[in-house]
Amino acid sequence: MRKRFQWREGNKIDLMVDGEAFFPVMLEEMRKARHSLLLEFYLVASGHITTRFLEEMIAAVERGVMVRMIIDGFGALKFTQADRKKLQQAGVQIVVYNPLHATKLTRNFARDHRKLLIVDQQVAFIGGTGLTDVYWLAEAKGSPWHELMARVEGPAATDLISIYNALWKRCTHQDLPPAPYAVTPAGDAAIRVTTVQGMYQQEIKASFLHRVNRSQERVWMMTAYFLPSFSVRSALRRAARRGVDVRLIIAGPYTDQPWVFHASKRYYRSLLKAGVKIYEYQPRFLHAKAAVVDNWSSLGSCNLDHWNLRWNLEANVEVQDATFVNQVGQVLRDDMHHCHQVTYDEWMLRPWHRKLREYVWAWLAKLALKIR
Template sequence: MAGAVFPWRSANQFELLIDGPAFFPRMLAAIDQAHAHIDLEFYLVEAGNCAETIVHALEHAARREVRVRCLFDGYGSLAFTSDLRRRLTEAGVELRFYNPLSWRRGLNNLYRDHRKLLLVDQQLAVVGGTGVTDEFWQPLGNTCDWHEVMVEIQGPLVQDWQMLFERQWRANISRKAWKPARHFGLVRLPRVPEKGEGMGRVAYADAHQHRDIVHSLVRAINSAKQNIWLATPYFLPTWSVRRSLRRAANRGVDVRLLLTGPRTDHPSVRYAGHRYYPRLLKSGVQIFEYQPRFLHLKMVLIDGWTSIGSCNFDHWNLRFNLEANLEAFDPALTQAVTASFIADFAQSQPISLQTWQSRPLWGRVKQRIWGWVDRLVVNYFGRR
């Protein structure tokens, strides 16, 4: 590992919150009840009703002398207007941006902070894959257009999330990814607990320097005995993940992929990922494309082990992005995640090898084009 690894912590409480109307009111309530500290780290932050509501709550918190710190990505927050930024700073909020775009930085502009987390009074964490945009939550009607999950965490694990934020907050001054000192944490992945409840750990990626988040996933897939259910909106997995999924299906594990259907914000990425379908289907992997809305959640369930957070486990994310996931071993959370997957599978279109081979010609053409573009880009950066 290029960086230190977080250990497993016990005696935590987890609650799965599905979609913006469930988790944004909880986040706002936590902000309103904060006494001392509020920290936010988000990638996508755009002006709109959702951002207006969050900014209003942060203003009030700062004016009652709560220390409020916001770390937003320099690219993902381009639509976060100067007026909203001014309101935060005038209220006393400390505002920083990760890697602001600059033509002088060239390819370094590709490095982004993709993490999503809220920390309150060092006692509560809300982590997952949401952004602060109207797609995730419309406050007026309490509705959402994008399907997403967050997890509310209480217990000793919150301190590790706090450490992850603190390190990046300080490192952001020099616009560099966090390189934790060796005296912190572990040097290798800890064993997954065989039993217990309230177990959790922080898994993270730091822009190709540290990737325990994907090493942990591959290890879990390789050791799976019953089921592997994985949801991601952008299906461009690394070779090691694809190979592990195929091998698991070949040995009889129930492997299911919950992927985005035609409703997506990046059709080109969806078509590029289609090139992986045939080999996976032939290996026995089941593929479901979610139909009602854009599926944006990133969630994995493997024999009771869960991983939920910001990471899509694609080669682009793992090369350029700061990512963070909650890994948990908790029966109550496992039950909630299982129920969420079952509900989503029921609203998805199953893809069989026969139907895939008979898809329209235009779909095949777009797969070829965008698959070729993706390979070209990946090979280019691989050589660099």
């Protein structure tokens, strides 16, 4: 398996669960910035939490910090022109990745789904959040969204800077100026950055398969949108059949994409029959993307679904550190207590109208994924 980035030792990584935990830490780190702030977020919508970020970005520019922001042409549709103008007038440079246009046809599907904040090219935040109140103050039933973020400090941050810089250069034909100081070791965690670049490069998927195929004790995975490829489904079934504890935590009835919730059911029967345990998260929308395989963990923006892997830019961090892996495992274990576990017997007795709805959505999803 060809690796774009190698494992880097000497990192410190902290896990943060939900917006009330990670947003204050991200904002506090932004206040400390003295050289640069690099932001890259798929989902950006004007509102309370985004205003807080805007205030810190503008304050950073005023004290001489370079501030750059990459937003997605579709994911940032609710980021108002007034807020964009406010940032640009203050001196923040904003790049819009792949703006929507009718003449682009299916190229409009290509999206930047990554979620990154890099402070002074030393400390990085990565995970699944966006800059929107659905992670913070949402009043809808089942909200705010359940999410994970990680704070990374150490040599692995340089690879996250590298993927940010590559996209910035691709969009602007300019390199970012380097930090005036080198990244130094900060802890004991081994971390590797993995990416997806649409159909051209799918290292996150390849690495996950590599781990699952060699798993011995457990494969635990949580994802917001469960439309996995045949190779992922096959690997999970094989692992369960050889006695590995395979558990999937999937978004339940609260979701921003109900059709995915129904279409994903087409995969349940074969997985349950092989011994895979399936849990549907009940309290709110499960938007987090994380996996634990034995003593290895992966966390980031990628759902490992067909759509992510076909069209998106994604970024994850893989971690080999007992403390962090155990923390992620404990989050998954705790979340299982808030899930409905789907059993094989229950699944086979579901009513005909549910089967029909699942069949229709699965057929439409399959049709959509054939679009070139």
